[in-house]
Amino acid sequence: MAARVVVTGLGALSPLEAGVQKSWTSLLAGKSGITPISQLPDAASYTAHCPATCGVGKVSNFSPEEYGGLFSTQDLRRMSLFTQYATVAAREALEDAGLLHDRYYDKEKFGCVIGSGIASISDTFDTVGGFIQGKKVSPLFVPKILNNMAAGNLSIKFGLQGVTHCVSTACATGNNSIGDAYNFIRLGYSDSCLAGASEASVHPLALAGFLRAKSITTAGISRPFDSLRDGFVLAEGAGILVLENLEYAQRRGARIYAEIVGYGVTSDAYHITSPLEGGDGARRAMQMALGDHDPRSVGYVNAHATSTILGDRAEARAIRDVFNARNNRESDICVSSNKGAIGHLLGAAGAMEAIFTIKSLYHDTIPHTLNLNTVGGAKGDDETDFQGLNFVRDKPIARKMEYALNNSFGFGGVNSAILFKKWDEVEQVTK
Numbered sequence: 001m002a003a004r005v006v007v008t009g010l011g012a013l014s015p016l017e018a019g020v021q022k023s024w025t026s027l028l029a030g031k032s033g034i035t036p037i038s039q040l041p042d043a044a045s046y047t048a049h050c051p052a053t054c055g056v057g058k059v060s061n062f063s064p065e066e067y068g069g070l071f072s073t074q075d076l077r078r079m080s081l082f083t084q085y086a087t088v089a090a091r092e093a094l095e096d097a098g099l100l101h102d103r104y105y106d107k108e109k110f111g112c113v114i115g116s117g118i119a120s121i122s123d124t125f126d127t128v129g130g131f132i133q134g135k136k137v138s139p140l141f142v143p144k145i146l147n148n149m150a151a152g153n154l155s156i157k158f159g160l161q162g163v164t165h166c167v168s169t170a171c172a173t174g175n176n177s178i179g180d181a182y183n184f185i186r187l188g189y190s191d192s193c194l195a196g197a198s199e200a201s202v203h204p205l206a207l208a209g210f211l212r213a214k215s216i217t218t219a220g221i222s223r224p225f226d227s228l229r230d231g232f233v234l235a236e237g238a239g240i241l242v243l244e245n246l247e248y249a250q251r252r253g254a255r256i257y258a259e260i261v262g263y264g265v266t267s268d269a270y271h272i273t274s275p276l277e278g279g280d281g282a283r284r285a286m287q288m289a290l291g292d293h294d295p296r297s298v299g300y301v302n303a304h305a306t307s308t309i310l311g312d313r314a315e316a317r318a319i320r321d322v323f324n325a326r327n328n329r330e331s332d333i334c335v336s337s338n339k340g341a342i343g344h345l346l347g348a349a350g351a352m353e354a355i356f357t358i359k360s361l362y363h364d365t366i367p368h369t370l371n372l373n374t375v376g377g378a379k380g381d382d383e384t385d386f387q388g389l390n391f392v393r394d395k396p397i398a399r400k401m402e403y404a405l406n407n408s409f410g411f412g413g414v415n416s417a418i419l420f421k422k423w424d425e426v427e428q429v430t431k
């Protein structure tokens, strides 16, 4: 029989704050992690290519020296920024799970599944610049730009000798990392696994590229599901979870946040950046994650909703379909997106928002969508597209929930969804 899989540790470096607890508190307080590019220390390198009204969700004031010996001087020279972010989040997750020292775990059964959407764009940019001027290419150039080097570096740093894997499925990367790690544990390849993603994507070249792809808002405000939504805000950070085989976690007396009970992933097979209008691929991913679970037992959907016109609408339609929400009736399903507050962390979005989804379940509290004033009403929205869903806005709400579903979609037509179940000690003991 497949093993049951639980979440026992969380670590995050978000545009709001360093650390899961601080990020969660800021999210509930309605704070924004978005900064106008004109206020960045290197503003000119952005405004030379992008409208000054653009905003970004930068991991600000990141100083690796602060992390008490986590990085040697050599590490800092040799690790690219997305790997440094991942290292900070991974240490927090391991410490949170009570697994920081390798004497506490079986190294050969500890896996590391860490993805990235675009890895180290700054190293590529800097190297190309120097190359054109005739400078020598650094021997570290190739290892630094590989997407799987965060997984490689974390394995070395923490002695994780089990499965190593790197997912790169654009903005679904974080979800797919968690989903793959879940399956590795279910199938017995690993007892424990670091799972998540990291992105150091706030760079003038990336911003200019996303602007040309017409994905980014030039207003600098992320407004998921709102009538004024007109694109996402580029952001970065790292979210990492510790997943464990349930029996293994119970034997060592671990604190359990939630159980992962379903995972779905599908392709639209339609267009590289636009979703299917009706959200059909997303609907199938959610249904796959739900499996035999009753949609009515799900209290909350942490939406992917990035604040684009087409994406938010297609997702709302898909959620309505899956949860059978009817017009003119407020259904029980609560929906919110964290992207109003943190922007779009690309590959790391899924992992970061998974952490917020787990915190929602654990604390019976649903964070609101920042900057959501008028639900729907953007160009092409139909009156019924958003009806029947309980969009959480203005402030967080208290809600007892058994299950929460998290959606993540990415360029290339990827859709993924994970179903989390609240961990209930009493229920487990009496079963």
Ligand SMILES: *[C@@H]1O[C@H](CO)[C@](O)(C2O[C@H](CO)[C@@H](O)[C@H](O)[C@H]2NC(C)=O)[C@H](O)[C@H]1NC(C)=O
Binding pocket: 171, 174, 175, 178, 289, 302, 303, 304, 305, 348, 349, 350, 351, 352, 353, 354, 355, 356, 357, 358, 405, 406, 407, 408, 409, 416, 417, 418, 419
């Ligand atoms: C997949 O990722 C998305 C975010 O992209 C989630 O909302 C949750 O979804 C958001 C974005 O849709 C993502 O950032 C979070 O990391 C996700 N949270 C978790 C716990 O994964 C969505 O909830 C994710 N889906 C699943 C099933 O986890």
Ligand SMILES: *[C@@H]1O[C@H](CO)[C@@H](O)[C@H](O)[C@H]1NC(C)=O
Binding pocket: 075, 078, 079, 080, 140, 143, 144, 149, 152, 153, 154, 156, 157
């Ligand atoms: C991290 O990876 C780089 C290559 O990108 C390598 O040079 C370095 O030694 C690694 N450091 C650790 C601690 O794994």
